[in-house]
Every structure is written in C-alpha cells, then in structure tokens.
Amino acid sequence: MNDLLDRAVRVLRDETAVQADGAITRQRIEAGWMQQRVRGRAMRRLTTGAAVVLVLGGGALAATNLFVRACPDNPGLTLARTARPEGHQAPLAIAPSAPVLMTSTADEAPAPPVTARPARPRVEVADVATSAYAAAHRAHFVERNWSQALGLWTRYLRLVPGGQLAPEAHFNRAICLLHLDRRDDAAAELQSFASGRWGSYRQSEARQLLESIATSSR
Amino acid sequence: MPIAVITPLRRPVPSSVAVDAPLLSRARGGNAVALGRLYELTQHRVRCFARRLLGDDAAAEDLVQDVFVHLPGLLGRYRGDAPFEMFLLGVVSRRARRHLRTAMRRRKLHDRFALCDPASPSTPEWESGRHELADLLVRALDSLSREQRLAFVLREVEGFTASEAAQVAGVPEATIRTRVFHARRKLQAELGRLGVS
Numbered sequence: 001m002n003d004l005l006d007r008a009v010r011v012l013r014d015e016t017a018v019q020a021d022g023a024i025t026r027q028r029i030e031a032g033w034m035q036q037r038v039r040g041r042a043m044r045r046l047t048t049g050a051a052v053v054l055v056l057g058g059g060a061l062a063a064t065n066l067f068v069r070a071c072p073d074n075p076g077l078t079l080a081r082t083a084r085p086e087g088h089q090a091p092l093a094i095a096p097s098a099p100v101l102m103t104s105t106a107d108e109a110p111a112p113p114v115t116a117r118p119a120r121p122r123v124e125v126a127d128v129a130t131s132a133y134a135a136a137h138r139a140h141f142v143e144r145n146w147s148q149a150l151g152l153w154t155r156y157l158r159l160v161p162g163g164q165l166a167p168e169a170h171f172n173r174a175i176c177l178l179h180l181d182r183r184d185d186a187a188a189e190l191q192s193f194a195s196g197r198w199g200s201y202r203q204s205e206a207r208q209l210l211e212s213i214a215t216s217s218r
Numbered sequence: 219m220p221i222a223v224i225t226p227l228r229r230p231v232p233s234s235v236a237v238d239a240p241l242l243s244r245a246r247g248g249n250a251v252a253l254g255r256l257y258e259l260t261q262h263r264v265r266c267f268a269r270r271l272l273g274d275d276a277a278a279e280d281l282v283q284d285v286f287v288h289l290p291g292l293l294g295r296y297r298g299d300a301p302f303e304m305f306l307l308g309v310v311s312r313r314a315r316r317h318l319r320t321a322m323r324r325r326k327l328h329d330r331f332a333l334c335d336p337a338s339p340s341t342p343e344w345e346s347g348r349h350e351l352a353d354l355l356v357r358a359l360d361s362l363s364r365e366q367r368l369a370f371v372l373r374e375v376e377g378f379t380a381s382e383a384a385q386v387a388g389v390p391e392a393t394i395r396t397r398v399f400h401a402r403r404k405l406q407a408e409l410g411r412l413g414v415s
Contacts, residue, residue, distance in 0.1 A: 008355035032287030
C-alpha cells in the first residue's frame with residue numbers, strides 16, 4: 001500500500017508539472033490590478049474631497065465665529081446671552097432669515113476663498129462592474145443561491161459583455177444552470193468553452209460536463 | 219488507456235525562483251511592468267503547487283488569479299528573511315481554503331452527473347492508468363483535513379524538507395512531521411476503502 005501511495009504521488013506530481021499557457025489567467029489578473037488601481041484612485045479622490053470639505057468647513061466656521069465676535073451689535077445676529085455659569089461658552093444662535101453684510105476690516109479674518117468645489121468621486125463603469133461581479137460571486141460561492149447567482153451573472157454580462165472577467169461569468173452562469181437542472185441552457189453555455197471560444201480556459205472541464213449532461217439525459 | 223510511465227522513486231528538488239530586490243521594490247509600488255515580470259517568473263511554480271494542492275485545474279487557475287491579484291498589497295509583508303518562493307507559496311496555502319472547498323464541491327458535482335467513476339479500479343487497464351491513479355489520490359486527499367493535506371502536499375508531492383514545509387505552512391517542524399504521518403495513514407486507509415490494493 002505504501003508503494004501504491006508513492007506511485008500515486010509521483011503520478012500526481014508529473015501530471016501537474018505540465019507547463020500551462022495561463023494567458024487567460026494573466027488577462028484576469030491584469031484586469032484585477034486595473035480594478036485595484038481604479039478603486040485606489042476613487043478612494044484617494046474621496047479622501048481628498050473629505051479633507052477639502054473639512055478644511056473649508058472649519059475655515060468658514062472660524063471666520064463666522066470671528067465675525068460674530070467683531071460685530072456684537074449686528075442686528076442680524078442674535079447672540080444667546082442668557083444667564084450662564086461663568087466660564088461656560090454659550091452656543092451662537094444665528095437667525096437664518098436675517099441678512100448679514102460682510103464688511104471686511106483689517107481685524108477680521110478674511111473668509112477663505114471658496115474657489116475649489118470638493119471633488120466628488122466619479123462613478124466609474126469599472127466600479128459598477130466590479131460591484132456587480134462581487135455580488136454575483138457572493139451569491140454563487142458564499143450563499144450558493146443558484147437562482148439569484150444566475151440573475152446576477154446575467155446582469156454582470158449585460159453590463160460588460162466583453163469584459164475581462166466575462167469568460168468566468170459565462171462559466172459560472174453555466175454552473176448555476178446545471179444546479180437549477182436547466183441542462184439544455186447549461187449545455188448551450190458550455191458549448192462555447194468546449195469549442196475553444198475562450199481558448200483553453202475551462203475547455204476540458206466544459207467538455208467533461210457536456211459529456212456528463214449527454215450521458216445523464218440518455 | 220495510456221500506459222503508465224512512472225518516474226523513478228526519488229524526492230524531487232523544488233525549483234527555486236530567483237526574484238531580485240529591485241524588482242520586488244518596484245512591484246511593491248504597484249509598477250505594472252514589475253508585477254507582470256514577477257508573474258512571469260513565479261507563475262509556473264505557483265500554478266503547479268495550486269494544482270497539486272487543489273487537485274483541480276480550473277480551481278487552481280482561480281487560486282493563481284486570486285494570489286496574483288492580491289500580491290501588490292501583500293508584498294509589504296515580505297521582509298526578505300526567507301526565499302521569496304516560500305513567502306509566495308505561504309500566500310497560496312493561506313488563500314487556498316475557499317478554492318479547496320470549491321474544488322471539492324466541483325468533484326461532487328461531477329460525481330452527481332456520474333462523470334467520474336472512482337470505484338472502478340479493478341480492471342487491468344486501470345493498473346496502468348496514470349490519470350486514474352492521480353484522480354484517486356486527489357479524492358483520497360479530500361478525506362484529509364486542510365492542514366494535513368497541505369503538509370502532505372508540501373512534503374511528499376512538492377518535495378520540501380520538513381523545515382521548508384514548516385516555513386510555508388507557518389507551523390513548527392514537528393507539527394509538519396506529525397501531520398504527514400497521520401495523512402499517510404489516512405490516505406492508505408482511504409485507498410484501501412476505494413478498493414485499491
């Protein structure tokens with residue numbers, strides 16, 4: 001038995017040492033790197049936008065505060081001057097409807113110029129595709145909800161029919177169809193893999209599955 | 219049925235992958251060219267290991283993709299105190315969990331469609347059938363725990379020493395030895411159960 005195990009190990013080692021092309025995998029990896037870069041850019045934009053909002057908001061608040069202190073008699077401002085314990089800073093209540101004329105003097109801190117609007121991250125097509133793919137992947141591999149996964153793979157393929165991950169989505173769609181016992185539809189999807197439309201990607205597996213579908217329906 | 223050509227009984231020496239520090243540094247910074255070069259240098263080694271660990275070519279391709287897509291973010295953890303290959307295979311073994319489950323489910327799906335018939339090892343043709351033998355071993359490997367499977371593949375199939383396997387798996391050397399011992403016993407029992415003698 002020991003000998004047989006050793007033999008089996010050697011065979012497995014030899015069979016798996018075959019040099020594979022891996023071209024499709026490389027394409028998928030490069031697509032993944034690209035998506036990471038897109039996500040990184042979006043995150044940077046979001047962070048920059050948030051920082052700009054904070055800085056501008058903080059500056060505007062400081063300027064308003066200084067302005068209120070500089071013009072205590074301005075009729076447009078109603079300072080809450082109710083009795084308060086010593087040392088306690090009362091909040092400022094600003095009547096929103098009253099017009100406030102900003103007259104800059106040498107003592108006033110000038111309000112920061114509002115020239116640049118905080119950058120809003122653009123919704124990239126790649127982001128939508130990525131989230132659609134992630135949802136489909138979760139339904140398929142985590143929740144194993146085949147009907148939901150089927151719908152989500154189809155949605156992903158409608159969004160990016162020629163996307164880098166389209167071969168994988170098509171194959172996973174076929175697996176969902178198999179699980180739902182829609183063998184004819186699954187066979188139609190698998191046929192494209194077996195015929196080599198996607199190169200060697202999943203080709204042997206698709207052929208095996210097609211054979212098994214044919215056998216089981218006989 | 220192909221005639222079996224069995225390689226001589228010897229422990230294989232794992233091929234090492236030479237990756238230099240400047241390349242790693244550029245890849246760490248997300249340089250697409252450097253990442254591509256790193257892929258070219260290491261993909262064969264990673265792919266072989268993934269196939270051996272999962273026993274399923276398609277799942278192995280997914281694992282290769284998973285590893286390389288996440289590699290730019292993981293390179294920061296490589297301190298350079300061990301060969302890069304060890305680090306990379308460690309990443310593969312850690313990310314293999316989900317893919318292993320997928321591969322095992324896929325084998326069950328194939329079985330459901332009566333595609334693979336593992337219980338037919340008694341014919342003379344089978345005796346010389348290489349593919350069937352490997353397939354049986356893969357199915358027997360499914361009976362092991364993930365840790366035992368990893369230890370067995372690293373030590374027996376990949377040919378690493380116990381110390382190297384321990385480095386990849388991130389466990390003490392003695393643990394690897396124990397896991398391989400138990401894995402061998404279980405595999406022999408499983409092959410016996412499948413009717414192989």
